[in-house]
Amino acid sequence: MTTVAMNNYSKQIKNARRPQAKKQPRAVSVGEAVLARQLDLMKIAYTKEFQFHPERKWRADFRIDDYPILIEVEGGVWSQGRHTRGKGFEGDCEKYNQAAILGYHVLKGSTQQVKSGRLLRDIENLIKALEEKVA
Secondary structure, eight states: OOHHHHHHHHHHHHHOOOOOOOOOOOOOOHHHHHHHHHHHHTTOOEEEEEEOOSSSOOEEEEEETTTTEEEEEEOOTTTTOGGGSHHHHHHHHHHHHHHHHTTOEEEEEEHHHHHHTHHHHHHHHHHHHHHHHHO
16 A cells, blocks of 8 residues: 555544444333323313424423423333433432423323322422413
8 A cells, every 4th residue: 555545544534523322212111101191081281202302302201282281201210220320410400490490290100109199299280280370
C-alpha cells in the first residue's frame, strides 16, 4: 500500500459514519398494562407515553385526557430499581417538579398499588375533585 493510499484510507475511516442502533420500543410493564385495562374498563380516556415538557424529552406513563393529570407507574420499588437509587430518584424528582410547575397533578403508584385498585381510586378521586373545583 502506498503512502497516498494509506492517507486516503485514514480519511475514509475517520469520516465514515458508524451504523446507529435503532431504539427499541420500551416494553410495557405489568403495572402499566393492568392500569391501561382498568382505565379502559372505567371508560377513562388517556394517552400513553405522553411527552409533557416543551423542551425535555420527559414522558409520563399516562396522561388522563381532558384533565391536567399525569400518572407514573413506578417499577422496581422492591428490587432496587432506578427509582429508588440516588441518581434515578433525583432525576424523577426533577421531572415531577417540572410537571407540577407546568400545572400537572402527578399521581404515582407501584405495580402492587395498581393491581389492588388503589391507584385507580386515586385517579377517580382526583378527577372528581377537579370537576367539583370547576363547578
